[in-house]
Amino acid sequence: MDALLGTGPRRARGCLGAAGPTSSGRAARTPAAPWARFSAWLECVCVVTFDLELGQALELVYPNDFRLTDKEKSSICYLSFPDSHSGCLGDTQFSFRMRQCGGQRSPWHADDRHYNSRAPVALQREPAHYFGYVYFRQVKDSSVKRGYFQKSLVLVSRLPFVRLFQALLSLIAPEYFDKLAPCLEAVCSEIDQWPAPAPGQTLNLPVMGVVVQVRIPSRVDKSESSPPKQFDQENLLPAPVVLASVHELDLFRCFRPVLTHMQTLWELMLLGEPLLVLAPSPDVSSEMVLALTSCLQPLRFCCDFRPYFTIHDSEFKEFTTRTQAPPNVVLGVTNPFFIKTLQHWPHxxxxxxxKMSGQAPGDLPKQVKLKKPSRLKTLDTKPGLYTAYTAHLHRDKALLKRLLKGVQKKRPSDVQSALLRRHLLELTQSFIIPLEHYMASLMPLQKSITPWKTPPQIQPFSQDDFLRSLEHAGPQLTCILKGDWLGLYRRFFKSPHFDGWYRQRHKEMALKLEALHLEAICEANIETWMKDKSEVEVVDLVLKLREKLVRAQGHQLPVKEATLQRAQLYIETVIGSLPKDLQAVLCPP
Known part of the structure; x- marks a missing residue:
């Protein structure tokens, strides 16, 4: 019979205040606590200031019972201010991503499963990292000893909604810098009234007298979904601010100086190669890194990435060691010191x-040149892509012409970005579709799945068989780009992205197989099966069916509601056939 069925509490509302004592864990939360809705969007809000004695210092964390470790506090402080080389005057917005160091996570993270099961893989909640969305202000102020007012407002979240949180900061931060604490407390209370992010739904999010309207993407969306449709306008005064996307950056603006190298950069991302991005400021650094890591959609970006990174980071030694190969990470920095420290990195x-100065209106910005790593001199290195890597596929010259024509005709940047995004999406899909088709061929036939036997196994992935299949079912069917596709696949097999893609697909197929097996059992005649079975075998069936039912009800198995109801009926039928003493054990009062 063993072969038959193969197999948060929330924080209490607190007052605004300075960061509390360090704790290795998070504050305990109960499901009914007032901050439950706030936690669906943000972990906490931080204010970082410059202290003459301490340097960057955490002025407050809100809600004040949210516990950050010393390491996390230190990281937030250093990552929330531009490096001294940047010289950012005025207001600057940028993003960072840091490792969560809090040890055991609180039970509220269990909520992730429901959201993640419906969200696109690129928008799922981060299990082990925090995103920081920063609004930094540096202005002359004679009342301050150093002569400058320097402060950052930081939203800490596990959601990669860069567009939404930047828009939110542009509303909150200027007001906060004027009115300080009471304003922030009111904003957090408003966020605590928001509905939770629900994939596939358009939500109205009121904040500071404005309604921000967003649509949370769903994994069943078509590749090019339209902006959220406005609704309930008569009940929304003033009219809502409609965000076209919660996460998509202006790709064309980010990639303008590197358009001629898009093919090479896409391949470096696909292969999970270590890449250092040295930019003049944290906003340019973070946008470039986030744009690069979004190139592979709908594939999940499986490597580490840091939109903004400093020499003070606790992981500095880990990333800069020369005793082993560089890690699979995209690192965004502004300090030229990294050029010297990471000269051994391949890209x-x-x-x-x-800047656009000195250019005719119809010109693209000066494109960075492709240079050999040996040309990497000292701290005054000129802009360029320093790599010995040669792209496997040829450059798409037609795309470059279309984008250049768009610049000449003053085509809006969002239209240019849509062209670029569609090109990258089609390129990734052309690469991944043959892998998907081959993987699907490894699934056992449905007719081979019988109720009372262990389901057949998924066949192993053979790289040689897959490469042979490309002759008649390769990317050339959907992509006009020529080049060494086979060579690209061979390198891809060694990358973290193949491993991540394969694990995810294999897991989905295994769950599908389990669901089909459950359906086969529910369609079989249970009374006939029970006739010659011992009590031990019948009890075993009950326990294993129950286990499957729990998994299915927890959204882990892709089964229909009718199948769940039949499985429940089966369990009741089987228990009813057993002696009263066993029934009492299996169904205690």
Missing amino acids: ILRVGEP
Whole structure:
């Protein structure tokens, strides 16, 4: 019979205050606590200031019972201010991503499963990292000893909604810098009234007298979904601010100086190669890194990435050691010191100031040149992509012409970005579709799944068989780009992205197989099966059916509601056939 069925509490509302004492864990939360809705969007809000004695210091964390470790506090402080080389005057917005160091997570993280099961893989909640969304202000102020007012407002979240949180900060931060604590407390209370992010739904999010309207993407969306449709307008005064996307950046603006190298950069991302991005400021650095890591959608980006990274980071030694190969990470930095420290890295992208001066209106910005790593000199290195890597596929010259024509015709940046995004999406899909088709062929036939036997296994992935299949079912069917596709697949097999893609697909197929097996059992005649079975075998069936039912009800198995109801009926039928003493054990009062 063993072969028959193969197999948060929330924080209490607190007052605004300074960061509390360090704790290795998070504050305990109960499901009914008032901050439950706030936690669905944000972990906490931090204010970082410059202290003459301490340097960057955490002024407050809100809600004040949210516990950050010393390491996390230190990381937030250093990552929330531009490096001294950046010289950012005025207001600057940027993002960072840091490792969560809090040890055991609180039970509220269990909520992730329901959201993640419906969200696109690129928008799922981060299990072990925090995103920081920063609004930094540096202005002259004679009342301050150093002569400058320097402060950052930081939203800490596990959701990669960069567009939404930047828009939110642009509303909150200017007001906060004027009115300070009471304003922030009111905003957090408003966020605590928001509905939870629900994939596939358009939500109205009121904050500071404005209604921000967003649509949370769903994994069943078509590749190019339209902006959220406005609704309930008569009940929304003033009219809502409609965000076209919660996460998509202006790709064209980010990639303008590197358009001629898009093919090479896409391949480096696909292969999970270590890449250092050296930019003049944290906003340019973080946008370039986030744009690069979004190139592979709908594939999940399985490597580490840091949109903004400093020499003070606790992981600095880990990333800069020369005793082993560079880690699979995309690192965004502004300090030229990294050029010296990471000269052994195979790929370094140096981008300059995003200036348009000295250019005719119809020109693209000066494109960074492709240079050999040996040309990487000292701290005054010129903009360029320093790599010995040669792209496997040829450059798409037609795309470059279309984008250049768009610049000449003053085509809006969002239209240019849509062209670029569609090109990258089609390129990734052309690469991944043959892998999907081959993987599907490894699934056992449905007719081979019988109720009372262990389901057959998924066949192993053979790289040689897959490469042979490309002759008649390769990317050439959907993509016009020529080049060494086979060579690209061979390198991809060694990358973290193949491993991540394969594990995810294999897991989905195994769950599908389990669901089909459950359906086969529910369609079989249970009374006939029970006739010659011992009590031990019948009890075993009950226990294993129950286990499957729990998994299915927890959204882990892709089964229909009718199947769940039949499985429940089966369990009741089987228990009813057993002696009263066993029934009492299996169904205690």
